[in-house]
Amino acid sequence: MKRFISLFLLNIFSMSVFVLYADEQIDSVFISDVKASLQDIQHVGDEILHSSDQSLLKAGMIIGSSLLAMPFDEEARRISQRNAITLDGEMMSFANGYGDLLYPAIGIIGAYGLGLAFSDERLRLFSRKTCTSLLVAGAFTTLIKSIVGRSRPFTNQGSQSFTPFTMNDAGLSYPSGHTTVAFVMSASLSRYIDRWWADVILYGLASGTAYARMHNDRHWLSDTILGGAIGYFATQWVFDAHKQSTLSTSEARILPIFTPVSMGFAIQF
Numbered sequence: 001m002k003r004f005i006s007l008f009l010l011n012i013f014s015m016s017v018f019v020l021y022a023d024e025q026i027d028s029v030f031i032s033d034v035k036a037s038l039q040d041i042q043h044v045g046d047e048i049l050h051s052s053d054q055s056l057l058k059a060g061m062i063i064g065s066s067l068l069a070m071p072f073d074e075e076a077r078r079i080s081q082r083n084a085i086t087l088d089g090e091m092m093s094f095a096n097g098y099g100d101l102l103y104p105a106i107g108i109i110g111a112y113g114l115g116l117a118f119s120d121e122r123l124r125l126f127s128r129k130t131c132t133s134l135l136v137a138g139a140f141t142t143l144i145k146s147i148v149g150r151s152r153p154f155t156n157q158g159s160q161s162f163t164p165f166t167m168n169d170a171g172l173s174y175p176s177g178h179t180t181v182a183f184v185m186s187a188s189l190s191r192y193i194d195r196w197w198a199d200v201i202l203y204g205l206a207s208g209t210a211y212a213r214m215h216n217d218r219h220w221l222s223d224t225i226l227g228g229a230i231g232y233f234a235t236q237w238v239f240d241a242h243k244q245s246t247l248s249t250s251e252a253r254i255l256p257i258f259t260p261v262s263m264g265f266a267i268q269f
Contacts, residue, residue: 029116033124037132043241044136044234062229066175069222073159076221080214092215095208099178104134104185122192129239130188134181137234141180141227150174154217176219176227182209183231191239206231 047055097103108131115124150173151161163171186202193202210224219227 029124033128037128040129040132040238040241041136044237047237058233062226062233066222066226066229069225070159070220073220073222076214077153077159077217080211081217084215084217087215091208092212095205096178096212096216098185098205099176099180099182099209099213101134101138101177101181104130104181108134126188126192129191130184130235133184133188133231133235133238136238137180137184137231138177140230140234141175141177144175144226145172145177148174150220150223152218153214153220159220159222173219174223174226175230176210176213176223178213179206179210179219179224179227180231182206183228184235187232187235188239191235 051059108127111123112127112131114120115122115127146167147164149163149166149171150159151157151163151171152169152173153159155161155170166172183203183206186206190199190202206228210219210228213219213224214221
């Protein structure tokens with residue numbers, strides 16, 4: 001609740017500053033940013049429609065890892081539920097909240113307002129790219145959820161229960177939306193902070209969100225693997241669109257790895 005209030009106040013403050021200093025120049029920048037975001041979305045569409053063999057291979061590996069994890073879903077659920085009482089607490093609540101779209105949305109809107117009002121191009125670019133990444137990744141996740149129609153664990157219908165083309169929340173398990181949001185935020189902040197230690201913390205937190213969704217009996221293991229992959233790669237697509245991002249890239253990067261039974265990290269030099 002304290003986190004929500006803080007983000008809400010930040011949003012109100014930034015919007016107040018925006019209204020106070022709004023002029024034609026700011027309006028022009030805002031319109032330009034909207035157009036740039038639309039171009040980023042078009043870039044992602046082009047990437048999908050004209051995917052290279054390497055991109056198709058990555059996509060196949062991601063989807064394949066998620067599908068291969070499905071036989072382990074029931075056992076992963078038993079383990080998470082067996083440890084639910086022991087691990088329950090503020091840390092698990094925080095990890096779950098990190099993937100709640102409301103908090104990132106308020107924070108990103110507030111950050112964009114500040115960047116716009118104070119002519120901070122780097123903060124504005126980060127906020128715009130993150131918002132666009134959330135839209136792109138969210139669209140992918142929502143579409144797949146509805147088409148697949150997988151039953152959530154708490155329904156006790158089993159990991160192989162599917163009702164395609166549903167809008168019932170109990171049947172929108174695959175992939176995990178919270179995990180998607182968490183990996184979008186971590187990947188975006190990783191690009192902005194650009195420090196190896198931040199990568200460790202951010203991707204560790206996103207992985208914590210994935211486990212929290214299993215802890216809360218809302219998702220299967222394979223749900224979180226695909227959700228995390230969508231969030232991470234959608235963010236990379238958006239931030240690299242047309243190579244216009246001014247956010248720096250370090251020589252060494254920590255990248256998430258999605259395997260059939262786990263999520264981890266690799267250091268790229």
